[in-house]
Amino acid sequence: MVMMSPELKTPSLARRMACWLYEGMLMFGVVFIAGYLFGTLSQTRNAMDNRNALQAFLFVIFGIYFVWLWAKGQTLAMKTWDIRVVDRNGQPITQARALLRYVLSWLWFLPALAAVAPFKLSGAESVVIVVGWVLVWALLSRFHPQHQFWHDALAGTRLVSTPRLSPKMR
Template identity: 30%
Template sequence: MIESATICRNPPPGLLRRLASMVYESLLLAAVLFVAAFVYILLRNPQAPGGMLFFRLYLALVIAAYFLWFWTHGGQTLAMKTWRLRLIAADGSPVRARMAAKRLLFAVLGIAAFGIGILWALWDPDRQFLHDRLAGTQLMRE
């Protein structure tokens, strides 16, 4: 399942560039979550029974919607545009919804597992993150 053939003609972006993009992405995502939390609190009391569970699920859905939308509509979030990165399918085509969902799931799992999904890039022959390898996607420099 894990192959090292890639279609992208540009060399893969460096690890530091991708990590810098991730840091910037976390700042932008924090702002998105701040606005989403504000809207939620206006509409529903998070202190109500079960309110915190629904609040956490709502924020998780906001995060998923954020990434899935941008990855499937142009392959770039704002942070990726800033750092001149684009997400494409391994065959060079645009990312489809199923691929984006798999990438998001594998990224969350790989980061939660002490960052092994990120560290994978140090040994991967194409310098890909593990979640890109498993989802059939890749990052390219613009």
């Protein structure tokens, strides 16, 4: 077992989830630009045309976005909430580890989406199941020794608080 350094404090669940929600809002811009680029390049006129190709394209774009920024330590949302991603020893993560974290981060959604897929549920019912799973996944972090999300534990990464610089130090 790796010893936890005293300066590596796990942010509260509320702060991590606020960061998660803010990240989702920022991703709207990434989706908009990537969707516009995909639609223009593929000459897609109807939103239902090329839907699977668009989803695959967005999966790759999200991967590039997150892997690149996590390998640098933070996304914009993480900077805003003073959170950094590091490896188990508190060191910056490699792009390979960031890629593993990206793939495992889909555990936030894929189990719920897989559970919804075989049934003909309404949009509202599907949203309740997905949101319910997200809440369960977030709360499961309470059972981790350092209160990390389980996809981070599996990827060998950690979310840690970064000290806020005083105005004099900026």
